[in-house]
Structure formats: structure tokens, C-alpha cells
Amino acid sequence: MQRAGKSGLADDYRNLSETELAGFAAANDERAFAEIVRRFSPRVFRVASRFFERHSLIEEAAQEVFLKAFTQIGNFENRGSLEGWLTKIAVTTCINLLRTAKRQPELIIADLSDDETAWLEEKFLNVSAADYQSEEEKLIAADLLARLLKILPPEDRFVLTAIDGEGESIKDIAEITGWSESKVKVKAFRARRRIRGALEKLLPAHLR
Amino acid sequence: MMKQQHIIKILDAADYANLSANELAAISEHVRQCQDCGRALQAARISSVLLKYQNAVEKPEPSPFFQAKVLNAWREKHLMQKPLAAFYRWWQASAALIILMLLTVAGLIALTAFAPRSGAVTVQSSQSNFNLYSTDAVIFNQKPARNLTTEQTLQVLDNTKSDSLKR
Numbered sequence: 290m291q292r293a294g295k296s297g298l299a300d301d302y303r304n305l306s307e308t309e310l311a312g313f314a315a316a317n318d319e320r321a322f323a324e325i326v327r328r329f330s331p332r333v334f335r336v337a338s339r340f341f342e343r344h345s346l347i348e349e350a351a352q353e354v355f356l357k358a359f360t361q362i363g364n365f366e367n368r369g370s371l372e373g374w375l376t377k378i379a380v381t382t383c384i385n386l387l388r389t390a391k392r393q394p395e396l397i398i399a400d401l402s403d404d405e406t407a408w409l410e411e412k413f414l415n416v417s418a419a420d421y422q423s424e425e426e427k428l429i430a431a432d433l434l435a436r437l438l439k440i441l442p443p444e445d446r447f448v449l450t451a452i453d454g455e456g457e458s459i460k461d462i463a464e465i466t467g468w469s470e471s472k473v474k475v476k477a478f479r480a481r482r483r484i485r486g487a488l489e490k491l492l493p494a495h496l497r
Numbered sequence: 498m499m500k501q502q503h504i505i506k507i508l509d510a511a512d513y514a515n516l517s518a519n520e521l522a523a524i525s526e527h528v529r530q531c532q533d534c535g536r537a538l539q540a541a542r543i544s545s546v547l548l549k550y551q552n553a554v555e556k557p558e559p560s561p562f563f564q565a566k567v568l569n570a571w572r573e574k575h576l577m578q579k580p581l582a583a584f585y586r587w588w589q590a591s592a593a594l595i596i597l598m599l600l601t602v603a604g605l606i607a608l609t610a611f612a613p614r615s616g617a618v619t620v621q622s623s624q625s626n627f628n629l630y631s632t633d634a635v636i637f638n639q640k641p642a643r644n645l646t647t648e649q650t651l652q653v654l655d656n657t658k659s660d661s662l663k664r
Contacts, residue, residue: 317575319568326567330559344557348566351559355567356574430550437547453512454548481544482509488540 303327307371314362325371326355332372333379339450340383340443342435350386354379376465380447387443404429440487441480448473449480503527504534513545 302324305313310328313321330351337350358378365374438446444466451457452473459477463470504524507516516524528535576586645653 319571322571323564323568326564330563334557334559338557347557348560348563351563352567352570356570359571360574427550430547434547434551437544450548450551453514453545454551478509481512481541482505484544485508485537485540488543489536492536492540 308367311362311365311367311371314359315365322355322359325358325375329372329375330355333375336376336379337383339447340387350383351379353386354382357382373465377467380466384443384447402429405433437484437487441483445476445480445483448476449484452477453481503531505537508537508541512548513541514549 302310302313302320305321305324310321310324314325333351333354334347337347337354341347341350354375358375361378365371438450441449447466448462451462452459459470459473462468462473466473468476504527507520507524524534524538528538
């Protein structure tokens with residue numbers, strides 16, 4: 290590799306393919322590590338944000354992911370993409386971090402804010418209006434979703450948000466997690482049932 | 498057929514938004530007669546809508562310092578894996594404490610060494626009026642045979658004994 294000054298060097302690393310980058314990183318090249326973090330941190334943050342809400346926790350998880358990846362970079366066999374490999378590490382790391390954390394209590398109707406209750410009532414009466422929500426209402430919905438998702442085990446939460454939320458396929462999730470497709474289906478089924486059950490309980494009594 | 502079957506399993510098997518027209522028609526048909534399934538259907542619809550809103554919230558981006566932070570953490574972790582470097586880091590962290598402890602121990606040793614000597618001086622000075630070669634002097638000074646031969650010492654002891662018998 291040509292080494293022409295610091296910025297030139299950084300550019301050189303930016304132009305490396307994933308395979309080359311993994312090779313340099315496996316040889317403990319710190320600049321390759323830096324480039325991996327620069328290139329893939331948005332993806333890792335995105336995965337971590339499916340598991341954590343607070344930015345500090347997301348960043349902590351992402352850091353853990355990269356440290357784990359650097360330690361295991363020698364095991365990356367170029368079978369898939371480096372991004373896919375990092376995504377796998379990110380999913381397992383986040384699940385493990387959440388497993389060690391406290392389980393969240395069940396959400397009850399009293400926990401809902403007035404805005405959230407109004408949003409639920411409105412949605413119950415007119416779901417088709419979903420496309421005409423204001424930004425503020427979208428945020429209320431996102432917040433309510435975040436709280437609902439806390440009742441799920443981390444693995445189920447990841448599967449549900451990836452499949453129903455972001456439209457990823459069961460096959461993709463099976464590949465990322467290393468689980469069988471039937472396991473992914475079971476987790477998605479179980480997650481939908483729990484979220485639906487929680488929502489049924491949350492719906493105002495006069496609307497049930 | 499659908500009229501007799503509850504639809505909950507269908508709702509849980511797939512995202513509501515991905516149900517086919519046929520499935521939706523059959524569900525609507527069933528829901529007209531089943532209140533429980535009607536409630537489940539509403540909850541499934543809301544759940545489906547909610548999950549689409551997760552992207553409404555701005556996704557967190559790595560801070561400008563994130564890269565440096567990760568690399569620093571990596572360097573630290575890497576250093577800890579090398580024993581000599583680990584020792585160096587340990588020494589950096591605890592040198593002050595260790596030096597303080599060594600100084601304290603040295604101080605204690607010095608005190609222990611000097612304290613009995615000063616006590617001996619006191620005893621010696623208080624006995625200065627005694628006969629240098631008396632039994633008391635020999636015993637308290639604990640310096641046998643400094644100036645005396647064994648015979649002289651025995652003679653002093655004999656003299657002391659005969660003195661006390663005379664008394």
C-alpha cells in the first residue's frame with residue numbers, strides 16, 4: 290500500500306475492499322480498525338438502537354461490538370460480507386447485554402400518558418388514518434412502541450422489529466442470528482401474540 | 498369454515514399489513530360474530546401500525562469521537578494482554594501507594610531498631626552507681642564477658658553471695 294502522508298493514508302484505507310480491510314485488521318493494523326469503525330458504525334448503531342433506547346447505552350453496546358470484532362477478526366473467513374459478520378456480532382452482543390439487565394415490568398394502562406391514551410383511542414377507532422399522522426403523533430407512537438417492546442425478551446424484540454417493523458425476511462434474520470427459520474418464525478409469532486395481548490389490555494375499557 | 502374458527506392464530510402468524518385480501522375478508526366475516534377476535538384484530542392492527550412508526554424516531558448516529566473512543570478502548574485492552582505492558586500499567590497506577598507502604602515499613606523498622614537502644618541507655622545510666630561487675634550490672638546490662646573473664650564473673654557472683662549471707 291502506498292503511504293503518502295496521513296490524509297493520503299486514510300484515503301488509501303477508505304478505498305480498501307472489505308476483504309483487504311479484514312486482512313489488515315487481522316494483522317493488528319490500527320488504521321484498518323479505524324476504517325472499520327468509520328465505515329460500519331452507522332450500521333452497528335442501527336442494530337443496537339433496536340435493543341436500547343438511551344444513546345449512551347447504544348454507544349456502549351456499539352463499542353463492545355467493535356472490541357469483540359477486533360478480537361475475533363482472525364475468524365472472519367470472507368464467506369459473507371464484513372457488514373453481515375459485524376451485524377451478527379452486534380445482535381448477539383446486544384442480546385447478551387440485555388439478558389444481564391433487569392427484566393422490565395409489564396406495562397399497565399396507568400403507565401400511559403394522556404397523549405398515548407388519546408393516540409390509542411384514535412387508532413382504535415380509525416386505523417386507516419395512520420398515513421396522515423403529524424410528526425408529534427409519530428413520536429408519541431414511537432415512544433409507546435418502545436415501551437411496549439420492553440415487555441418482550443430481547444431476541445423476540447429484535448425479530449419482531451426487524452420483520453414487522455423494517456420488513457426484513459425471515460431468511461435474512463435466520464442468517465444474521467444463526468437460528469433456524471422455524472425458530473425465527475416461532476419467535477415472531479410469540480412476540481406478536483404478547484404485544485397484541487398487551488395492547489388489548491391497554492385499550493380503554495369503553496372501547497374494548 | 499372461518500366462521501367457526503378463531504382468527505387469533507392467523508393474526509399472530511404474520512404482520513397484519515401482510516395479510517392477503519382473502520385472509521382479511523375471512524377475518525372480517527368471523528369478527529362480525531366474535532367479539533373476542535374483534536378486539537384481537539384491533540390490537541393486531543394497532544401493533545402493526547406502531548411497528549411502522551419505529552423509524553419515525555431519529556436514529557442515533559455515532560458521535561464524532563466514537564472512533565477515537567473505540568480505538569482507545571482497543572489499545573487499553575490490547576495492552577492488558579501483554580504481561581510486561583500490563584505490569585507497567587499496574588506500576589503506573591499503584592507506584593505511589595507502594596512507595597508509601599515501603600517508606601512506612603522502613604520507618605517502622607528504624608523505630609524498632611532504635612527504641613531498645615535508648616532503653617538500654619536509660620538502664621545503664623540508672624545503674625551507673627552500681628558496681629560495674631555486680632550481679633545486677635551483669636544481668637541488666639546483658640553484656641557478659643565484655644571485660645571479665647569467666648573466672649572473674651564467678652568470683653563476683655561468689656562475693657555477692659557471701660555478702661548477702663553475712664547480712
